[in-house]
Amino acid sequence: MTTSSFTVGLLQMTSSTEPEENRAALEAGLRDLAARGAEFVMTPEMTGALDGNKARLRANARPEHADETLALARSLAAELGLWVLLGSQAVVVDDGPDSLLANRSFLIGADGGLRARYDKIHLFDVDLPSGERYRESASYRPGCEAVVAATPWGQLGFSICYDVRFPHLFRTLAQAGAQMIAVPAAFTRTTGEAHWHTLLRARAIETGCYILAPAQTGLHKDGRTTFGHSLVIAPWGEVLADAGEGPGGVIAQVDLSHVADARARIPALRHDRAYELVEVRES
Template identity: 65%
Template sequence: MIGSMPILLPVLEPDAKEGDGKEDDSGDDGQRLANRCFVIGPDGGIIARYDKIHLFDVSLGAGESYRESRTYQGGAQAVLADIGPAKLGLSICYDLRFPYLYRALAQAGADILSIPAAFTETTGRAHWHVLLRARAIETGCFVMAPAQSGHHADGRDTFGHSLLVDPWGEVLVDAGRDRGVSLFTIDLDAVAAARARIPALGHDRPLTI
């Protein structure tokens, strides 16, 4: 707990694999881990939990590839947590690349979007800042994005740069590459102000392709 606000705790927990119609090439016994985020309230109770929906199965070139689905089971439920003065939309890492998730959370009432992540050095340098700013601008939400940084035992390098972005897309906090804690105060009135200036969340139109 930090003050009277909940904290976010990304964890990995065993979770039974659900049938998804895809071939299982992992060679395991059908078990998967869930990449899970908890929201813990001031009393220590669990307010909400979210299982990462989008799994990081990519080949970045130069021998750098990841197959998250070999180990993890993707979630299927978007989660909006009521944290008192605000509503918090939950997501994890690779979810960041799927804007429809954040639009749905914002249209359901999210004021703040949480995106804890471990972007690689390659993807972080190219995409981290611009994607986070885009999600804030598109939704008119504050975006909180704590990020891993440094060299890992499995050979990965992660980008770091934990960010706080306001609903107009301005970066309020950039924690850089060093380990540390960032404390900040946000003005939730900025959410309504940004959405009043550009009310795009209410301008969806049906289309065909």
């Protein structure tokens, strides 16, 4: 019998540049969250390796069929009877040493089968006031498909990190049937302190969806610092769980019946209207 209620676990990690280290942390985290009652576990963006060095990142990346972190996540999902969202991996999609990678998220069923995949659409090319500089487009090609996939409890929409700043993507997912939206992330501390909670709560309120956001945290081997605070947010905007700043896991109860309640109270998804932009210039 299907139910709209389940226990979600968000794994908060400090992924290094070494995939083997990260796989050990992934296995320990999935086992811990399963033992705590999680039925669906989500991991952060770049679970397998967080690395700003383009050459090293490319050398460690593998095609989807040969990705050892993905294989481990599938094996553990089947062993533990968990649904798993592997937040994202750097995946080889074209031949050649200079080819771009995909920043790809994977949905894995409790039998270990791959149910859906999503490539990050919006790439983080930013110069921050702190002096931090990021050029995702130097390593990754952008995705071009919004994705909604079925789970045993309801419809899941996909996004990754910087996508959260593009509300039209979240609205598209909700209007296509998503009741919950995953936001695996590696938010910088600078932008996280300023915007993380606000953006995620806004996306929940705008769409009437649960927002499930597993995050990277702390000081990483490549020198960057991420914000942490993996969040579970209800459709009315309440923060149900916040993992704080340390690595580990957090669990929360999700009841997708609250999605319909929130959307009935504020039916904004049904109120979109077509309009034209009129630009008034000085004469």
